[in-house]
Amino acid sequence: MFEKKKDELLIDHNHDGVDRRGFLKCMAWAGTGALCVIQGGVLKSYSLSNMPELSAEVAGELSFVQISDSHMGFNKAANPDVVGTLKAAVDKINGLATPPEFMLHTGDISHLSKPEEFDTVDQILKSASPKDVFFVPGEHDVLGDDGKQYLERYGKNAKGAGWYSFDKKGVHFIGLVNVLNLKAGGLGTLGHEQLEWMEDDVKHLKDSTPIVVFAHIPLWTVYPEWGWGTEDSAQALAYLKKFGSVTVLNGHIHQTMQKVEGNVTFHTAASTAFPQPAPGKADSPGPMKVPAEQLKSVLGITDVNYVQTQHALAVVDSSLA
């Protein structure tokens, strides 16, 4: 089980001379965001609070931002102003030293799948400097209609229930859906059809292609007792074994966490709406109320940079504080 620390987590990999391993550094808790830089196919992660000094180091060929769990429509004590905190996330993004080229939203865009909730998020994100946003759905985005509305809004060019892939500057991105057809007692599910598509999608790629996979529910087992994992993620990861660098970006658990397993770096982003407790540290994974003045320190964004020549991906979480 991943040990979460309150302060900064630093994982250093030895450079092996082949320059495949960069180092990972991320804020383990404070982020509503992280900056990810891909260098030599490996992801590097930095805290956005250190951005001024890091900006020169992490400037790469490709920079993008991950945001997650905006839960538009949520209005309970844990955050009565999710509009305000999403706007703060956008301000943070617009203030980044290296303007990101696009954004990933890893789901739970809305709280109750209401059209006006999606509309509000779309409207707020329009004021962000990156104009392209790539979405995957969270379980809150597919309520009541098995994701029909989500697909109409965000999945026009997607396959199946909303999965797709695209390439940016030599990096292959794969957006997956693991919040539909959930079985009683189970975890997130990708399903046979999506797995088959994914196997086919990566088959033709060179082993040296950096891969970024993004999905709502973590693709590693964070805490199964709270459903924080995906039943058939092992199969998906098996298709990615041949690649030198795989970065997995998830949301859902409303806190930043990172784990490195062989060629795969797993990373979860903070929410822009409300924090959730560390695994097993509360009776349930429900919204965690923190003193109002501390809220922004537990919300955040994640910034990712790819530096081709240095062969690494860097991920930086930063809080909204």
Next chain:
Amino acid sequence: MRRSVSTAVLLVALGWGIAGLGVGTGNFTASAQQKPQTLDVKIDNFSFGPTELTVPVGTTVTWTNRDDIPHTVVSTDKVFKSKVLDTDEKFSFTFNTAGTYPYFCSIHPKMTGKVVVQ
């Protein structure tokens, strides 16, 4: 109300008929004269309480979501399915047929429960 009780009796009769228990009509009359019960299940901290409920045929069970997060109540065998329940919203279902009804929250599938109807 009169009508729903008759329906319950009919369904019970069918159920027992299929099971081949051959119970006499006297028993049906007795159960039809029982006042229909209502029971509550509360959703707190991502769990159903009580998790298991054993009730007589004709009982109406009402679930209330007391969490800050929406939940659903969905029969594993597709017998009943609530809409999404936001905080303090309720869902009721009347169990007119004996049997075991496992259910779960389709948003948080780790949340499971069971109603046994006798």
